[in-house]
Amino acid sequence: MLTAHSDPKVIVALDFDDEAAANELIAKLDPKACRLKIGKEMFTYYGPDWVKKVVALGFDVFLDLKFHDIPNTVAKAVKAAASLGVWMVNVHASGGPEMMKAAVKALNESGENRPLLTAVTVLTSMDQSQLDSVLGNREINEQVKRLALLTQECGLDGIVCSAQEAITLREIVNEKFLLVTPGIRPAGSEKGDQVRVATPASAIQSGVDYLVIGRPITQALDPLSSLKQINASIEHLTKI
Numbered sequence: 001m002l003t004a005h006s007d008p009k010v011i012v013a014l015d016f017d018d019e020a021a022a023n024e025l026i027a028k029l030d031p032k033a034c035r036l037k038i039g040k041e042m043f044t045y046y047g048p049d050w051v052k053k054v055v056a057l058g059f060d061v062f063l064d065l066k067f068h069d070i071p072n073t074v075a076k077a078v079k080a081a082a083s084l085g086v087w088m089v090n091v092h093a094s095g096g097p098e099m100m101k102a103a104v105k106a107l108n109e110s111g112e113n114r115p116l117l118t119a120v121t122v123l124t125s126m127d128q129s130q131l132d133s134v135l136g137n138r139e140i141n142e143q144v145k146r147l148a149l150l151t152q153e154c155g156l157d158g159i160v161c162s163a164q165e166a167i168t169l170r171e172i173v174n175e176k177f178l179l180v181t182p183g184i185r186p187a188g189s190e191k192g193d194q195v196r197v198a199t200p201a202s203a204i205q206s207g208v209d210y211l212v213i214g215r216p217i218t219q220a221l222d223p224l225s226s227l228k229q230i231n232a233s234i235e236h237l238t239k240i
């Protein structure tokens with residue numbers, strides 16, 4: 001069974017409040033079998049130096065800080081993220097076109113190791129009623145499509161969305177435009193606060209590029225075995 005390859009689709013979300021526990025898990029993982037995501041919790045506790053240590057271990061790191069601010073501030077923030085050597089950074093698409101273009105410009109000027117830049121569309125924890133309370137009557141799929149096209153027009157590399165939207169999105173965005181999807185739940189696993197969920201295999205079959213998976217791996221009794229099972233469930237569906 002092949003469980004490690006050069007373009008791993010799984011991005012393990014490291015959401016820990018304990019650096020030692022995160023480091024213990026990372027030590028068991030192979031950069032050929034997964035990428036890693038560092039989000040707001042661990043970045044706030046352990047900071048840029050810890051991010052650099054994880055990058056130095058050879059992992060592609062998605063720094064998931066979802067910047068959402070005025071263009072000048074976001075441009076400087078993504079430049080700072082690029083200086084850490086991360087593989088991917090992100091912003092909120094709802095920050096608007098000027099902000100997204102400023103982020104692209106800042107990264108284009110940041111040198112050779114430019115990280116990929118993606119934009120969050122509608123959080124995978126949101127259902128229609130939650131979106132209604134924020135935006136009034138706009139259908140989730142329509143909002144995701146609108147923000148996906150805006151993100152593409154602004155020159156970013158892709159979006160963060162739910163795999164439930166992937167089939168529709170693949171019909172309207174460029175082939176190389178990345179679809180990065182949290183809310184991935186292997187059959188039988190707890191949804192927790194995620195609403196728009198999909199299994200790893202159905203996400204890949206829908207045209208997703210990367211699967212962001214946290215608790216189903218990090219909270220498993222045997223995280224490595226969980227990752228191996230997920231990779232095994234998608235390996236026949238991915239181009240290696």
Ligand SMILES: O=c1ccn([C@@H]2O[C@H](COP(=O)(O)O)[C@@H](O)[C@H]2O)c(=O)[nH]1
Pocket residue numbers: 013014015039120122123124125160161182183184192194212213214215216
């Ligand atoms: O729409 C979004 C954007 C980001 N996330 C992040 O992904 C992981 C998911 O973790 P699970 O434990 O697999 O639910 C988490 O770090 C979120 O901050 C998201 O879930 N949805």
